[in-house]
Amino acid sequence: MFRVAVIEGDGIGPEIIDATFKVLAKLVAKYRLEIEFVKVEAGDNAVRKYGVAVPEESWKTIKGCDAILKGPVGESAGDVVVKIRRGLDLYANIRPSKALPGVKALKPNIDLVIVRENTEDVYVRAEYVLPEDVSIAIRVISRKASQRIARKAFEIAKGRRKKVTVVHKANVLTVTDGLFKSTVYDVGRREFPDIEIDEMYIDAAVMDIVRKPERFDVIVTTNLYGDILSDLAAYVSGSIGLAASANIGDEKAMFEPIHGAAFDIAGKGIANPTAMMLSAAWMLKWLGERSNSRSYVEAGKALEKAIEATLADGKILTPDLGGSATTAEFTEAVISRL
Numbered sequence: 001m002f003r004v005a006v007i008e009g010d011g012i013g014p015e016i017i018d019a020t021f022k023v024l025a026k027l028v029a030k031y032r033l034e035i036e037f038v039k040v041e042a043g044d045n046a047v048r049k050y051g052v053a054v055p056e057e058s059w060k061t062i063k064g065c066d067a068i069l070k071g072p073v074g075e076s077a078g079d080v081v082v083k084i085r086r087g088l089d090l091y092a093n094i095r096p097s098k099a100l101p102g103v104k105a106l107k108p109n110i111d112l113v114i115v116r117e118n119t120e121d122v123y124v125r126a127e128y129v130l131p132e133d134v135s136i137a138i139r140v141i142s143r144k145a146s147q148r149i150a151r152k153a154f155e156i157a158k159g160r161r162k163k164v165t166v167v168h169k170a171n172v173l174t175v176t177d178g179l180f181k182s183t184v185y186d187v188g189r190r191e192f193p194d195i196e197i198d199e200m201y202i203d204a205a206v207m208d209i210v211r212k213p214e215r216f217d218v219i220v221t222t223n224l225y226g227d228i229l230s231d232l233a234a235y236v237s238g239s240i241g242l243a244a245s246a247n248i249g250d251e252k253a254m255f256e257p258i259h260g261a262a263f264d265i266a267g268k269g270i271a272n273p274t275a276m277m278l279s280a281a282w283m284l285k286w287l288g289e290r291s292n293s294r295s296y297v298e299a300g301k302a303l304e305k306a307i308e309a310t311l312a313d314g315k316i317l318t319p320d321l322g323g324s325a326t327t328a329e330f331t332e333a334v335i336s337r338l
Contacts, residue, residue, distance in 0.1 A: 001034045002287050005062045007080070009071030010044045011261025012271035017071045019273035019331040020280050023303060026338050027284070031299040035287075038065060042080050043073040044261075053079035063088070067283055068254035071276065074261040081247075081256075082125060085118050090247035090254055091145060092152045093118040093226060097213075097233035097243065101312035103321060105238040110213040113160070114233060115153040116226025117180075118247055120145050123223045141176040141222065146183035152248075153184075153220035154192040163217040164188060166199040167225055180222055202229075209233050230258060241272030241320045244279040246286065253286055255279040269326045272318040277307055277334065306337035 008014045021037075028035060040058040047053050053076035054062075062068060062084065073080045084090065093116040099105035126138035157164045166184045170177040181199060188197045200208070202225050208215055209232055221229065234243035240259045247254040257275030265271055281303040288296025310316060316333040317323025325333075 001036060002067070003036045003038060003065040004283070005065040005068045006037050006039045007042045007068065007070040008039065009261060010074035011072060011263040011266040013071030013073070013261055015266070015269070015271050015327055016273040016276040019327050020276045022331055023277055023334055024280055026335050027299045027303060030338065031295045033296060033299060044076050047076050054083050067252060067287060069280060069283055070254055070256040072257060072259055072261045074263065077260070078125070082123060084254055085247055088249055088252050089119065090249040090252065091117065091119050091148055092248045093245060094156070094248060095230040095243065095245045095258060097230070097237045099237050100242060101308050102314045103238035103242065103311055106236045107213050110233065110237050112213060112216040112233065113156055113218050114226055114230045115149060115156060115218060115220045116230065117145055117149040117223050121223030139176050141180050143179060143183050146180045147187055150184040150187040150220060151191065153218050154188055154195050157195050157218040158192070161217040162194065163196040165216055165219050166197065167202055167205045167219055167221040167229065168199065169202050171201065177222070184220055205229060206232060210236060234258060239272065239320045241318070242274045244275050244282055246282050255283040269328065270319050271327050272320050273327055273331060274307060277303060302338055306334045309337045310334050
């Protein structure tokens with residue numbers, strides 16, 4: 001029996017979580033999965049109710065679960081995700097970007113994975129106000145964190161096209177980005193000699209993700225750069241509403257769509273639940289792989305195939321993909337293909 005903490009989130013979060021649970025209910029019954037889903041309060045509503053984004057009771061539950069399935073959070077997103085990522089040491093943020101069938105992608109040939117260090121950089125949130133209206137933020141880059149995210153990137157590349165691109169700005173940030181770059185090269189040359197390594201400055205990488213994304217296989221980068229690049233790559237692949245992500249540590253993992261709470265369309269019933277559903281599919285596969293439970297892996301793959309078939313059919317698409325379907329209609333279309 002697995003325990004999964006569920007954070008509904010804010011804005012469209014409850015809507016796409018509800019849609020995803022309808023799909024999960026079908027999979028649980030069909031594949032006889034044993035999962036206990038435990039809803040926990042976190043996000044903007046928790047701030048209004050308790051004064052903090054992640055109440056102590058929620059944090060206790062989260063720590064006791066095998067995985068977290070998280071919807072998008074609003075203004076308190078930083079307080080929620082940073083606490084979970086750093087508190088559970090979910091050091092690898094993995095964000096694939098690939099054009100899906102039936103989706104009008106800006107670049108149909110995009111097929112890359114961004115592997116983002118998830119615990120350091122300016123996201124340690126060490127910001128201070130100095131005299132004379134001066135604000136500073138401390139950037140943290142360590143060899144240990146750089147080594148383990150490098151290993152994760154090379155391991156992923158082994159199962160793909162065997163190429164890793166280090167994205168940095170070491171020509172300006174010579175100490176911090178310099179350490180990150182040199183550490184990735186050291187790990188690659190010493191432990192993964194069969195994997196090709198190249199490098200690119202962050203500004204050039206932004207341009208090439210749009211111009212020629214086919215040059216990338218696996219990108220490994222620091223926290224802030226990875227956050228920006230992955231949103232851009234999602235747009236290039238068709239819609240940020242399609243982009244799932246995983247925050248993975250040695251023991252636990254959190255799965256979430258990369259998009260925000262989209263307050264402007266909340267309550268209208270038109271949110272695209274694809275990224276949330278793909279995050280759930282990823283979670284099922286992760287649980288299955290860790291426990292050698294084939295049924296969980298098969299359930300995750302079945303959900304991915306049902307989503308791809310629905311998109312490829314093109315008849316029932318949400319507005320962000322050029323269609324007019326509601327969240328509920330898209331969900332029913334996916335369920336019908338399971």
